[in-house]
Amino acid sequence: MTLNDACDALFHTCNQRHKRHERHRKDKMKYVKIPENLFLDLVFFHLLDHEGSEEQIKKGLSDKMDAILRHGYYSQYKTDSDEATREEARRKYLDSAGILKDFRW
Secondary structure: OOHHHHHHHHHHHHHHHHHHHHHHOOOOOOOOOOOHHHHHHHHHHHHOOOOOOHHHHHHHHHHHHHHHHHHHHHHHHHHOOOHHHHHHHHHHHHHHHOOOHHHOO
16 A cells, blocks of 8 residues: 555545544544654654654654554454445455465454
């Protein structure tokens, strides 16, 4: 999966989740947890103009985007009412998690 594909998928997933949750929680905003070392790299980079941690930041954010996508696929697989959509989400989840086809149910 390329970075553009991941960004498009993340945008689509976030957009769907936002619309779904908008009806239930109009005044609540979701939070995303990141590791402390990623947070500190972001602080040093943006507030202290510390160059050199760009690669760690990119890797940390990319890993977090992948985790958010996997969670979105898993949630859709467990909660969607349409069987075809659930199966597609299950397949996407297993692909993104790196589960070999021989070990799938």
